[in-house]
Amino acid sequence: RWNAPVSIAMHTPGTDYQPTIDAIKYLRECLPESHLVRTFTTFHLYFSTKHIPKTVAKSSEVLKTPYNCTLPPPYFNVSSGHLYKSQKKLLYPVNVGRNIARDAALTHFILASDIELYPNPGLVKKFLEMIARNDAYLQRKAPRVFPLSIFEVEANATVPRDKSELQDYLRTGKAIPFHKRVCASCHGVPQSKEWMAANETDELSVFHIGKRTGYFRHWEPIYIGTHADPHYDERLSWEGKSDKMTQGYALCVLDYEFHILDNAFLVHKPGIKVLQKDNRRAMLAGKTNQLIRKIIYPELKIMYGVRQGCVV
Structure with a gap:
């Protein structure tokens, strides 16, 4: 449908960070269309300084551990109420994401x-x-x-x-x-x-x-x-x-x-x-x-x- 570069910004405060990393790996490795994701898509994760995840991997290290594709998608059957953002009643800083995704576009x-x-x-x-x-x-x-x-x-x-x-x-x-x-x-x-x-x-x-x-x-x-x-x-x-x-x-x-x-x-x-x-x-x-x-x-x-x- 798009068939062109995609720059995606994702809000990942606190414990939302790791499931998001897993979801990105799944999209890059486990789908029939994964080659398109790897070719065209860059992912940019952001979060407030008040809600930093406990561990944040270096971008060069994140993808070295592959995802187990026999497992279901990490985002399957996950409701918004289970998200860290929802539990902490955080607002979605949508414009921060828009600017990050835009600035990262090549x-x-x-x-x-x-x-x-x-x-x-x-x-x-x-x-x-x-x-x-x-x-x-x-x-x-x-x-x-x-x-x-x-x-x-x-x-x-x-x-x-x-x-x-x-x-x-x-x-x-x-x-x-x-x-x-x-x-x-x-x-x-x-x-x-x-x-x-x-x-x-x-x-x-x-x-x-x-x-x-x-x-x-x-x-x-x-x-x-x-x-x-x-x-x-x-x-x-x-x-x-x-x-x-x-x-x-x-x-x-x-x-x-x-x-x-x-x-x-x-x-x-x-x-x-x-x-x-x-x-x-x-x-x-x-x-x-x-x-x-x-x-x-x-x-x-x-x-x-x-x-x-x-x-x-």
Whole structure:
């Protein structure tokens, strides 16, 4: 599906560290696809200084002891409640992971995405062919990124492999735009209805150039960018929500263009999200909003300035 380099950051505090090492070994050694994992994937483990594992092996030593492939996968039948992170009620520092994975990537272009978002097959090859076809395009002065449209599919559905199949899913209700029932404006993409109606073509092209303003001022795009793009704020957690909003503000103030690709998309791991009451997350989201409003937003204005229409 991806067939290109992958840089994965994994949060492994305390006793979560060793099972993660075992899982990496299993993926590298025990699957029919293990040669692809060894060829393309680098793993980067991180944890807070307050929750350092009892032993941390040197990276050069970690893989010297092979995994016993007759054993079941280390991640089989493990619930989130059994994790050290859950037992200690730790927050998931998602933006630390995003920055680590991005900084460790060796490629020029990067798709900073979450592991449960699946790109359509052939995306990397077609994207690089699009760039190669448009040499003059690379000379454009305006900073730009290439957002991907994101969708959810029903729990029993297979992940669509191309745009034509995705369109069938959308027509029959098996697929919906990402977070439509949770936060539609967070992932509403400019010209999305026109994008969904446009027929698939063999090549990849820019469908529309949008901005993070107006109705889309709270847009949290996931995009193909480069190492030159602003980092994510590491004070924000997954549980506190709004973790990509501050970076979105920076992109807006820096006058980034959002070059939306026509035949490229992401599909979340099957299962359509609905809004659920979660008192702990609501409390943490309130604290996050205060942190952004009182501390982070004033800092962003100093670092990047202001621009009419740009909001956090």
